[in-house]
Amino acid sequence: MTLCLTLRKLPYAFKVAADAQAVGPARRLVRERVESLDLEQQAPSLDDLELLTAELITNAVVHTSAPCVVCIRWTGQRIRVEVTDTDTRDVKATVPPTNDEHGRGLFLVDVLAAAWGSYREPAGKTTWFELAADSEDPLLSGTAHPSADCREGQAARGAVEAIYSG
Secondary structure, three states: OOHHHHHHHOOEEEEEOOOHHHHHHHHHHHHHHHHOOOOHHHOOOHHHHHHHHHHHHHHHHHHHOOOEEEEEEEOOOOEEEEEEEOOOOOOOOOOOOOOOOOOOHHHHHHHHOOEEEEEEEOOEEEEEEEEOOOOOOHHHHOOOOOOOOHHHHHHHHHHHHHHHOO
């Protein structure tokens, strides 16, 4: 795969309806687009890509009751997914109590993404995450975003796996 080919296919953006039923097709579209890039060794975990994409789109749809826009970018080393919505509130990853049914989305993003954040737009905000190549685990390689400590990251990844397994 050549850089030129990647640049012709990205960035890629699309609108998602303000409907929870639109989340599944949107996350699959993101996966299909990334698969079409043939990134080979640089490809991120497609399961993580789908999960984190679904979390950001779900947050946008649920908290705004308005459509959002999803944009996929290639940084040269990572896939970046951006979700722009109409909510101007800042976002923060928190660890919810274990018995809460909601509130784990940004926690998952914080644990699984190589980097993530948000910034304000004139009519809302954009929340984004980046995924590194599947072989580059930011929690184990020490390249995670500055707030992540390796041991805390490994413990958090174990907590995430416990939540979604069995």
